[in-house]
Amino acid sequence: MNTTSTLSPENTVTAPLRVALIVGSNRHGRFGPVVADWLLGRLRDREDLIPEVVDVAEVDLPTTFAPAPEARAALAEVTPKLARADAFVVLTPEYNHSFPAGLKNLIDWHYTEWRAKPVALVSYGGLAGGLRAAEHLRQVFAELHAVTIRDTVSFHNAGASFDDDGRLKDPSGPDAAAKVMLDQLVWWGTALREAKERRPYDGA
Template sequence: MTEKMTLAVIYGSARQGRFCDTVTSWLIRELSSSDIFSLTIIDPLRFRSARGDKAGDLGEWMERKVGEADAFIVVTPEYNHGYPAALKELIDSVYEPWHAKPVAFVSYGGASGGIRAVEQLRQVFGELHSVTLRDGVILAKAWSKFDAAGNLYKPEEVQASLFLMMDRLTWWARTLKSARKATPYNEIAA
């Protein structure tokens, strides 16, 4: 049996009462039985609560979390036609650990489903030498798609997009992990 790769699921919102919890909980349930990935969570609220009154170092925490991951799924809302500041803070806290790793997106929001936020994030991750996937999950008017327990009313409408995204994320994760092992990315232009 092949060793599992690590997939980091990143919460894109730190707002109180965030809908990100509903969307990410659904995603984690869908991915929890994976034979390919073990999941790790990167949540700005989890970091803030873990450090308490102590001055925790976001950079050290993210260095470890991002460094251990082979692939990422960013769950992002769209706030005012962009992605949240808390997500930008997480991303910008480290640089090299993002290199040569794939990033997929699950976005949600109003009528656009968060696609403007994703388009902006593609530019950011390009600067970090990450590979972003074209295929993702877009949840337009997301609050109308989930019941009070956090279950999708029509899961089949979203699962096809999720399965395609995961197939492609798996391919990129395997390919880039193998490439990083053969030649560390930081040695290419050294």
């Protein structure tokens, strides 16, 4: 009798995804860290994700194509974090119907680090909840061969959604939306990681 056991795909242990949480605002007095703390909690609650924070405000990126030595040092610190990530969660406010210049600068200084990886978008703002910034980011990441996740989390009138201690007044809706979004991120991240192991991505 053959006693060899086989594992079904459901029983195969999959390594957690390394996900970079990118905090996209660097303005003085920004609200982003409040939302980022909540979001980081949702990421840490999951056993299938290992988060690492990349805060635009803490990275002194160059604004020209000839970076000075100190700018190259900044890139040397942040680029490996993006390169080793299997997936990204980008947190963005909405400035003048789009996303911040500092976030665009971070994106533009990198290319292969984004390729064939999934990107989840979380936005915050006033009445629009940052959704116009999120839609602009979809176009940018498509150009970089990244896959943006369909479902998002958005905070409309974000300042009124959190109490003075940075806790959500009503977490039920955002928590449910975050679960849907992160479930999709894990599916895409796992699928793309496995696909690249079999056949490296070679998009034009």
